[in-house]
Amino acid sequence: MENGNNSAAWTRQQSEAIQRMRDGGGSPGLTRADQIADKSGRAILEAMMSGELPYPPMNDTMNMVLLEVDDGRAVFQGIPQLEHYNPLGTVHGGWFATLLDSALGCAVQSRLPAGRSYTTVELSLNIVRPALQKTGPLRAVAKVIHMGGQLATAEARIEDENGQLYAHATTSCFIFKLQRS
Numbered sequence: 001m002e003n004g005n006n007s008a009a010w011t012r013q014q015s016e017a018i019q020r021m022r023d024g025g026g027s028p029g030l031t032r033a034d035q036i037a038d039k040s041g042r043a044i045l046e047a048m049m050s051g052e053l054p055y056p057p058m059n060d061t062m063n064m065v066l067l068e069v070d071d072g073r074a075v076f077q078g079i080p081q082l083e084h085y086n087p088l089g090t091v092h093g094g095w096f097a098t099l100l101d102s103a104l105g106c107a108v109q110s111r112l113p114a115g116r117s118y119t120t121v122e123l124s125l126n127i128v129r130p131a132l133q134k135t136g137p138l139r140a141v142a143k144v145i146h147m148g149g150q151l152a153t154a155e156a157r158i159e160d161e162n163g164q165l166y167a168h169a170t171t172s173c174f175i176f177k178l179q180r181s
C-alpha cells in the first residue's frame with residue numbers, strides 16, 4: 001500500500017530525532033564501558049537519544065532510529081530504501097527483523113538497572129505484508145512481557161501510520177552483569 005501525505009509527519013519526526021542526536025554531539029559509534037557503568041538501561045537509551053552518547057552505526061545502515069523509550073516500552077521507526085531490497089524486489093526480511101530486534105531489545109533495556117546488560121537469544125517474527133520503497137515510514141512498538149533476573153521476553157508489532165500491520169514478533173533476552181573493563 002502506498003502511503004499519502006500523512007506519512008510526512010512520521011518522516012519529519014524521524015529526521016527530528018536524528019537531528020536531536022547530532023545537535024547533542026551524537027554520531028555513529030560505540031560507547032565505552034565507563035560511560036554507561038552507572039547508568040540504568042533507560043538512562044543509556046535517553047543519553048543516546050539526546051546525543052550525549054554515540055548512537056548505533058546500524059541506525060544509519062538501516063535508516064532507522066529510536067523514537068521513544070518508556071518503562072518497558074520502546075518505539076523504533078525506519079523508512080525502507082532501495083538499498084534494503086532483496087532480489088525479489090521487496091524490502092528484505094532482515095530489515096523487518098532488525099527493526100523488531102532493535103525495538104524489542106530497547107524495551108527490555110529500559111527495565112534494566114545500572115550494571116546489568118542483555119542480549120537477544122531468540123527472535124521469532126511473522127512478516128504479513130510486504131514493504132516497498134514507496135511504503136514510507138514504519139514503526140515497531142515493543143513492550144516487555146516478562147522481566148526476570150536472567151530472562152526477559154517482549155513482543156512487538158510493525159505498523160504504518162494508518163495502523164496497517166506489516167510484521168509482529170516476540171523475543172527472549174538473556175540478562176547478565178555488565179563487565180567493567
Ligand SMILES: CC(C)(COP(=O)(O)OP(=O)(O)OC[C@H]1O[C@@H](n2cnc3c(N)ncnc32)[C@H](O)[C@@H]1OP(=O)(O)O)[C@@H](O)C(=O)NCCC(=O)NCCSC(=O)Cc1ccccc1
Pocket residue numbers: 001086087088090091092093094127128129130131
Ligand atoms: C503473501 C503473504 C505471504 C501472504 O498473504 P496473506 O497473509 O495470505 O494475505 P493476503 O493474501 O490478504 O495479502 C496481504 C498483503 O500481502 C501482499 N500480497 C499478497 N499476495 C501477494 C502477491 N502475490 N504479490 C505481492 N504481494 C502480495 C499484498 O500487499 C496484500 O496486501 P493487500 O491486502 O492486497 O493490500 C503476505 O503475508 C506477504 O507478502 N508477506 C510479506 C513477506 C515479505 O515481505 N517478506 C520479506 C521479503 S522475503 C526476503 O527478504 C527473503 C529473501 C532474502 C534474500 C533473497 C531472497 C529472499
